[in-house]
Amino acid sequence: MLGNWHQLWVIISNPDNVPVVALIVLVPFFTWYALRQAKANDRLIAKLEADPELARTHHRKTQPYHPSWQKEVHVWPYLLRIELLAAIIVTVVLLVWALTINAPLEQPANAAITMNPAKAPWYFLGLQEMLEYFDPWIAGVLMPTFIVLGLMAIPFIDANPLGNGYYTYKQRRFAIWTFLAGFEGIWLVLTLIGTFIRGPGFMWFWPTETWDPDRVEFIATRNLDQMFGVNGKWLVHILPASQKPYADLWAKGLFGIIPVGLYFLVAGWLFYKIITSTPFSRKIFRRMSLLQVVVMEILLIVMLSMPLTFFMRNLFRIKYVWETPWFNL
Amino acid sequence: MAEENHEQGKVGLAEEADGRVQQFKGWLQEKFQEQVEELKRPEDTQLYKAFFRVGRIDEPRNRALHTLNNFFLHIHPTKVNRDAVRYSYTWGMGGISFYLFLVLTFTGVLLMFYYHPTTVQAYRDILDLQNSVPFGLQLRNIHRWAAHLMIIAVWLHMFRVFMTGSYKRPREFNWCVGVLLLVLTMLLSFTGYLLPDDQLGFWAVTVGTNMARATPLIGHEGPFGPQLGMTAYNDVRFGLLGGTIVGSNALLRAYIWHCIALPMMISVLFGVHFWRVRKDGGISGPSPVMLESEMHE
Numbered sequence: 001m002l003g004n005w006h007q008l009w010v011i012i013s014n015p016d017n018v019p020v021v022a023l024i025v026l027v028p029f030f031t032w033y034a035l036r037q038a039k040a041n042d043r044l045i046a047k048l049e050a051d052p053e054l055a056r057t058h059h060r061k062t063q064p065y066h067p068s069w070q071k072e073v074h075v076w077p078y079l080l081r082i083e084l085l086a087a088i089i090v091t092v093v094l095l096v097w098a099l100t101i102n103a104p105l106e107q108p109a110n111a112a113i114t115m116n117p118a119k120a121p122w123y124f125l126g127l128q129e130m131l132e133y134f135d136p137w138i139a140g141v142l143m144p145t146f147i148v149l150g151l152m153a154i155p156f157i158d159a160n161p162l163g164n165g166y167y168t169y170k171q172r173r174f175a176i177w178t179f180l181a182g183f184e185g186i187w188l189v190l191t192l193i194g195t196f197i198r199g200p201g202f203m204w205f206w207p208t209e210t211w212d213p214d215r216v217e218f219i220a221t222r223n224l225d226q227m228f229g230v231n232g233k234w235l236v237h238i239l240p241a242s243q244k245p246y247a248d249l250w251a252k253g254l255f256g257i258i259p260v261g262l263y264f265l266v267a268g269w270l271f272y273k274i275i276t277s278t279p280f281s282r283k284i285f286r287r288m289s290l291l292q293v294v295v296m297e298i299l300l301i302v303m304l305s306m307p308l309t310f311f312m313r314n315l316f317r318i319k320y321v322w323e324t325p326w327f328n329l
Numbered sequence: 330m331a332e333e334n335h336e337q338g339k340v341g342l343a344e345e346a347d348g349r350v351q352q353f354k355g356w357l358q359e360k361f362q363e364q365v366e367e368l369k370r371p372e373d374t375q376l377y378k379a380f381f382r383v384g385r386i387d388e389p390r391n392r393a394l395h396t397l398n399n400f401f402l403h404i405h406p407t408k409v410n411r412d413a414v415r416y417s418y419t420w421g422m423g424g425i426s427f428y429l430f431l432v433l434t435f436t437g438v439l440l441m442f443y444y445h446p447t448t449v450q451a452y453r454d455i456l457d458l459q460n461s462v463p464f465g466l467q468l469r470n471i472h473r474w475a476a477h478l479m480i481i482a483v484w485l486h487m488f489r490v491f492m493t494g495s496y497k498r499p500r501e502f503n504w505c506v507g508v509l510l511l512v513l514t515m516l517l518s519f520t521g522y523l524l525p526d527d528q529l530g531f532w533a534v535t536v537g538t539n540m541a542r543a544t545p546l547i548g549h550e551g552p553f554g555p556q557l558g559m560t561a562y563n564d565v566r567f568g569l570l571g572g573t574i575v576g577s578n579a580l581l582r583a584y585i586w587h588c589i590a591l592p593m594m595i596s597v598l599f600g601v602h603f604w605r606v607r608k609d610g611g612i613s614g615p616s617p618v619m620l621e622s623e624m625h626e
Binding site for chain 1: 470471515553
């Protein structure tokens with residue numbers, strides 16, 4: 001356990017990493033804060049479901065209530081004073097932060113001297129980490145597009161009308177688990193890996209391990225077709241003469257369809273099982289149109305491919321599962 | 330009396346003057362009292378009414394008009410859900426994001442006074458700002474940390490909106506606008522990263538734009554890019570950088586995106602976002618819970 005704690009401190013105290021350290025505190029706090037209110041509402045919902053008479057007359061909130069209170073309050077001053085207070089607090093936080101920690105300024109830009117590690121700003125470290133597992137066009141272009149479009153699609157594929165405008169867990173289990181998995185389980189975890197674990201050469205250094213800029217890593221990765229010994233020596237007999245020299249490419253390209261297709265089918269079936277696993281979720285599922293189901297399945301399958309690839313690479317050292325002359329997956 | 334005396338020629342000039350002074354004193358005292366009384370009720374002054382368009386807040390109507398008739402406040406409704414002003418529901422993250430945007434605009438404009446977007450000069454400007462400009466270092470610090478804080482606030486805002494299901498009908502469209510705002514916020518921060526023209530920004534942007542090479546169809550190393558005639562001199566990366574390396578043109582482009590193009594885009598979307606919040610029925614909650622048994626199949 002005699003690690004290099006100084007190294008860890010250097011990373012934590014790097015001014016540009018302050019937001020990441022702040023997120024380690026803020027995100028769990030707000031997750032807890034949201035779920036705590038969700039639990040409170042869930043208890044109320046359970047009570048009202050059990051007692052229809054009460055449900056008719058209850059004000060249906062967990063906030064303090066009195067029948068004589070007005071439902072609404074004036075913006076001036078009840079909201080504006082909070083906004084003013086928030087602005088003052090943020091200003092004070094900023095001033096203290098700005099007076100105690102200086103914005104980093106490195107040496108002048110120099111194309112001849114490579115920064116090591118050359119890292120993206122913290123909010124893009126998730127993407128940079130993906131770059132380790134996918135080819136650039138997937139990690140840098142396809143995945144961000146999927147993330148943005150996927151986020152925008154959420155309101156249109158979520159067919160559950162419950163939980164609109166109040167915290168709840170029991171009425172939106174699947175939605176909440178999916179979002180937490182995506183935002184915290186994938187995006188933030190990748191950001192943390194990119195911040196705390198990736199050292200020189202963007203190599204994997206466990207926390208407290210010294211960042212050695214001279215470290216050389218030989219990670220023997222292999223492709224799935226190599227593990228299965230696919231080399232086209234059978235295919236060469238079937239192919240037309242003009243294609244015989246490319247038997248290897250053909251074999252690999254065709255072979256790759258199997259694992260990718262299999263993954264889509266298995267993952268799709270798995271998600272189907274999950275979204276139809278309870279009577280309530282089946283009720284929601286029946287509300288969905290075919291297009292909604294298809295879009296949701298595709299997004300979920302793409303999302304799951306990220307952690308899957310992460311484990312395949314780091315545990316089994318598999319690089320590509322599908323090789324073609326134009327792209328590799 | 331004085332007039333009479335004067336006519337009779339019995340009163341001297343001094344006496345007459347004294348009388349007039351006494352008269353003036355009385356008048357002044359009266360006016361002064363009046364003025365003091367008036368100042369005790371600033372809401373009734375002409376200045377106040379000219380400023381706020383309504384008089385004193387003594388009835389609900391005037392209170393509402395205060396919000397309604399104010400350019401800066403009219404994005405607010407006149408009344409809000411009494412439980413929505415609690416911190417627990419909204420966490421205030423949307424408002425904080427916008428406030429940070431204002432802080433960033435203000436400090437950003439100040440920073441522009443000291444900055445030339447050309448290589449060599451840019452880096453010197455930063456050094457100059459930090460070492461010679463009064464509070465220049467703090468100015469830059471505030472700008473950078475506010476940018477980081479804004480990204481955190483935007484993420485948490487999105488998180489809250491998700492957890493309260495506020496993207497559901499009728500707010501689907503505004504959620505999409507919010508996603509675009511999230512992207513623009515991160516792009517604003519990223520374009521600003523290059524501007525000091527130091528190693529940090531240079532290599533971050535080099536790594537970032539190298540990915541653009543691999544864009545399908547429009548990147549020269551991306552799938553089907555070469556087949557469509559893409560080279561290093563005409564692909565999307567070339568367009569972003571204004572060249573093949575992160576050099577002077579890239580700095581200028583980042584500067585213009587950062588200071589002009591992106592702020593304009595984000596401002597328009599801010600307007601749409603706020604407007605839709607109001608049009609979609611104001612803040613989403615906390616609304617009364619709905620029961621599964623009441624759900625229409």
